[in-house]
Amino acid sequence: MSAATTRSRTPDRQCVEAVDLARAAAEEAAAPGVVGEHLAAISEGDRVVTHFFECKDPAYRGWRWAVTVTRASRAKNVTLDETVLLPGDDALLAPEWVPWSERLRPGDMGPGDLLPTDAEDLRLEPGWSGEDAPPPNSVVSSEMAELVEAEDADVTDRAVVPVRGSITSVAEELGMRRARVLSRYGLHSAADRWDESFGAKTPMAQAAPASCVSCGFLVAIGGSLGQAFGICANEFGPADGRLVSLSYGCGGHSEAAVMPKPLRPAPPVLDSMAADEFHLRPSPDSGSVPMSEDEVLADLGHS
Numbered sequence: 090m091s092a093a094t095t096r097s098r099t100p101d102r103q104c105v106e107a108v109d110l111a112r113a114a115a116e117e118a119a120a121p122g123v124v125g126e127h128l129a130a131i132s133e134g135d136r137v138v139t140h141f142f143e144c145k146d147p148a149y150r151g152w153r154w155a156v157t158v159t160r161a162s163r164a165k166n167v168t169l170d171e172t173v174l175l176p177g178d179d180a181l182l183a184p185e186w187v188p189w190s191e192r193l194r195p196g197d198m199g200p201g202d203l204l205p206t207d208a209e210d211l212r213l214e215p216g217w218s219g220e221d222a223p224p225p226n227s228v229v230s231s232e233m234a235e236l237v238e239a240e241d242a243d244v245t246d247r248a249v250v251p252v253r254g255s256i257t258s259v260a261e262e263l264g265m266r267r268a269r270v271l272s273r274y275g276l277h278s279a280a281d282r283w284d285e286s287f288g289a290k291t292p293m294a295q296a297a298p299a300s301c302v303s304c305g306f307l308v309a310i311g312g313s314l315g316q317a318f319g320i321c322a323n324e325f326g327p328a329d330g331r332l333v334s335l336s337y338g339c340g341g342h343s344e345a346a347v348m349p350k351p352l353r354p355a356p357p358v359l360d361s362m363a364a365d366e367f368h369l370r371p372s373p374d375s376g377s378v379p380m381s382e383d384e385v386l387a388d389l390g391h392s
Contacts, residue, residue, distance in 0.1 A: 099132065100130065100131075100132040100138050101132070101135075101136040101137075101138055101160060103160055103165070103167055104130075104136060104137070104138035104158050104159065104160055104167055105130050105138055107138075107140075107158050107167040108127055108130075108140060110158060110167060110169065111140035111142070111156035111158055111169075112124060112127070112140075112142065112156075114156050114169050114172045115142050115154040115156050115172055117172075118154075118172045119144075119146075119154060119174075120146070122145065123144060123145050123146045124142050124143070124144070124145070124154055125142055125143025125144065125145045126142070126143050127140065127141070127142055128141040128142060128143055128153060129141045133157065136159055136160045136161070136162070137157065137158075137159045137170070138157070138158055138159075139155050139156065139157045139158075140155070140156045140157075140158065141153045141154070141155055142154040142156070144174065149174065149180070149181070150179075150180070150181045151176065151177045151178070151179040151180035151181055152174055152175065152176050152177060152180050153174070153175055153176075153177050154172070154173075154174055154175075155172070155173050155174070155175045156169070156171075156172045157169075157170040157171050157172075158170060190207075211272065211274050211275070212271065212272055212274060212275030212278065213269040213270065213271065213272055213275060214269060214270060214271075214272040215268070215269055215270075216267040216268055216269050216270040276313070276314070280314065280317065280318070283318060283332050283333075283334070284317075284334050286331075287321075287328050287331055287332070287333040287334055287337045288334040288336065288337055289334060289336035289337060291337065293327060293337075293338070293339050294336065294337045294338045294339070296340075297337075297338025297339050297340060297342060298338070298340070298342055298345045298346065299338055299342045299344060299345065300335065300336050300337065300338045301319060301321070301333050301334070301335055301336070301337045301338055301342075302335040302336070303342075303344060304323075304338070304342050304343050304344070305343035305344070306321060306322045306323035306326065306341070306343055307319040307320070307321065307322070307333075307335075308320040308321075308322050310332075314332075317334060317335060318332050318333065318334055318335065319332070319333060319335060320332055320333070321333050323339075323341045323343075325341050326339050326341040327339055
């Protein structure tokens with residue numbers, strides 16, 4: 090083992106004794122009352138020592154203030170190198186960072202938010218535009234363009250207006266002039282998602298008197314989805330304005346039977362309003378054996 094290696098592993102005495110300098114640096118970087126007691130001093134190299142102090146901040150439980158001090162060769166003064174807050178073995182750490190594309194959930198978008206669609210998104214496939222370079226999906230304003238630039242999205246500022254009377258303009262009227270359209274995978278995944286919310290397997294549909302296919306509030310839609318879905322137009326129904334499966338149903342069906350009135354108990358029937366007589370003693374002639382005259386005059390029971 091060389092002499093240089095021995096010196097690097099042996100803490101410098103003056104740097105180890107510079108606890109007050111390290112504490113003053115930590116208190117300057119931290120809030121008042123956050124720096125606790127001195128925990129340890131570890132040698133980082135030749136005349137380089139790191140002092141660790143307890144962190145009393147409740148938000149950084151288990152963290153430590155690390156102040157590194159050093160001393161130049163043949164110098165007597167110890168100088169400050171850096172001050173940082175480092176996690177300890179039992180420190181409370183933040184969860185691992187997750188990309189925004191994996192954190193995004195349905196309903197998270199708000200006004201002004203942009204959601205760039207991946208060029209290789211399986212839900213979309215190339216459409217027909219009539220040109221070699223597909224046009225943008227929508228016109229972007231100047232304010233939105235600044236937001237696009239901040240979000241690192243690639244969107245053109247202006248849409249190309251087709252010449253009137255051309256094939257491109259006719260295709261645009263028919264809804265065919267789109268850079269990308271819904272793929273079969275995107276269509277099936279959307280249908281499965283809608284059927285899970287408003288389909289035949291939901292508790293509401295299981296208790297419904299009939300399905301939506303025979304309901305007068307169902308608004309038919311075109312395309313291939315029209316064979317399995319429609320739009321509910323019953324303002325009192327649970328799926329008003331939603332895309333529902335034709336096998337879905339609810340209690341607001343247009344042809345549902347009128348709910349019967351609640352049953353009421355029948356009024357009591359009285360045969361007679363007279364009081365019935367109940368004798369405390371049996372009648373003398375009610376038994377099969379005739380009673381003697383003495384038994385008739387005697388009280389019931391025996392003394």
